Amino acid sequence: MRTSKYLRVLLAVAALGLMLVAPQPASAHTSPYTRNGMIYGHPGFCVNGSVTQDHGWHSVGTITTDCRNAYQNWHRQYQRYYKGSPYGGPGEYCFTEGPHESPGWGEKAFSRTYTWDIWNWCNYGYNHYVRIYIDSWQAAWDPNYTGIGWREGAWRPATSHCHCP
Amino acid sequence: MSINTIVRRKVILPLLLLATVIAMAAGAAQGAGQPPPNGLRDTPTLMAEVNRGRARLVDTPASRIRHTTGVWTGCHFVYLTTKITDYETNAGEFVSVSSDPDPMPPTNCVERRNPTEGEMTAMRAVVAARNAAARPPGPPGSEKVPEWVPDGAFNGTPG
Numbered sequence: 001m002r003t004s005k006y007l008r009v010l011l012a013v014a015a016l017g018l019m020l021v022a023p024q025p026a027s028a029h030t031s032p033y034t035r036n037g038m039i040y041g042h043p044g045f046c047v048n049g050s051v052t053q054d055h056g057w058h059s060v061g062t063i064t065t066d067c068r069n070a071y072q073n074w075h076r077q078y079q080r081y082y083k084g085s086p087y088g089g090p091g092e093y094c095f096t097e098g099p100h101e102s103p104g105w106g107e108k109a110f111s112r113t114y115t116w117d118i119w120n121w122c123n124y125g126y127n128h129y130v131r132i133y134i135d136s137w138q139a140a141w142d143p144n145y146t147g148i149g150w151r152e153g154a155w156r157p158a159t160s161h162c163h164c165p
Numbered sequence: 166m167s168i169n170t171i172v173r174r175k176v177i178l179p180l181l182l183l184a185t186v187i188a189m190a191a192g193a194a195q196g197a198g199q200p201p202p203n204g205l206r207d208t209p210t211l212m213a214e215v216n217r218g219r220a221r222l223v224d225t226p227a228s229r230i231r232h233t234t235g236v237w238t239g240c241h242f243v244y245l246t247t248k249i250t251d252y253e254t255n256a257g258e259f260v261s262v263s264s265d266p267d268p269m270p271p272t273n274c275v276e277r278r279n280p281t282e283g284e285m286t287a288m289r290a291v292v293a294a295r296n297a298a299a300r301p302p303g304p305p306g307s308e309k310v311p312e313w314v315p316d317g318a319f320n321g322t323p324g
Contacts, residue, residue, distance in 0.1 A: 093237050095236040100261070101301055102259060109256075112263065116263070120268070121234075121236045123269075143306060149304075
């Protein structure tokens with residue numbers, strides 16, 4: 001019957017649509033997450049910048065701004081990566097990057113880009129959903145900050161991205 | 166016009182069209198092919214600068230060795246490495262690119278937990294020793310200053 005031929009085509013299109021909306025392995029894309037600027041810091045903290053993460057890459061960039069002296073262009077970045085269930089609960093440590101220091105006092109702006117997904121070193125296994133966090137902080141050197149030296153600050157809370165449905 | 170023709174034109178064809186639109190929208194929503202946005206300095210932007218002659222590769226101690234990181238498996242640390250390539254832009258920005266990570270080895274943790282403070286300390290010592298040749302000389306006096314961890318930083322404590 002002609003009607004049944006159209007019905008078969010309709011069912012085929014519906015099946016294709018269902019395949020596209022079916023749950024994907026734990027690598028489905030969610031929006032990237034960026035945090036910019038200084039949120040918390042010791043008095044005199046003078047490092048600004050951003051941290052951005054997404055599937056396949058992440059980047060931490062810092063720039064010294066209005067520092068008291070040229071020494072403070074000498075600055076460092078530090079990140080801790082941890083993971084958790086996208087549905088909540090305790091986190092689990094994955095790894096640390098840093099401290100990564102800028103090459104010298106002439107470098108006001110310093111960036112590190114990672115061209116690989118944090119998931120490679122921070123997951124619960126294939127097909128297990130996971131939210132990945134970057135807890136990052138920075139410091140600029142102040143030789144006049146007696147006994148402490150590094151004036152530190154951090155972006156709060158940690159950024160994250162999810163390998164989730 | 167026969168009833169079959171009416172059914173085809175007014176019911177089945179619109180349903181086919183609607184199903185196609187829904188299927189296409191679902192595929193687009195997955196977003197698997199979206200490129201990442203620009204960060205402060207993402208790799209495509211950096212490579213564009215290199216191609217325009219506004220950034221260049223620099224030879225640094227860090228770029229001569231693979232960088233070691235201590236990675237927690239859930240029950241112990243493994244030490245994995247990445248390649249480091251360094252650039253400097255005409256604007257005076259230093260950009261370090263990490264690539265080619267070692268694959269995570271299979272882990273068979275009977276019970277998952279966070280590292281103890283002792284394990285973290287031992288890991289830092291191993292990492293510092295393996296990366297020592299890559300570390301740039303810090304500002305005078307900085308080597309005497311202990312590492313700072315801000316309040317609220319994740320330290321592996323559950324909860």
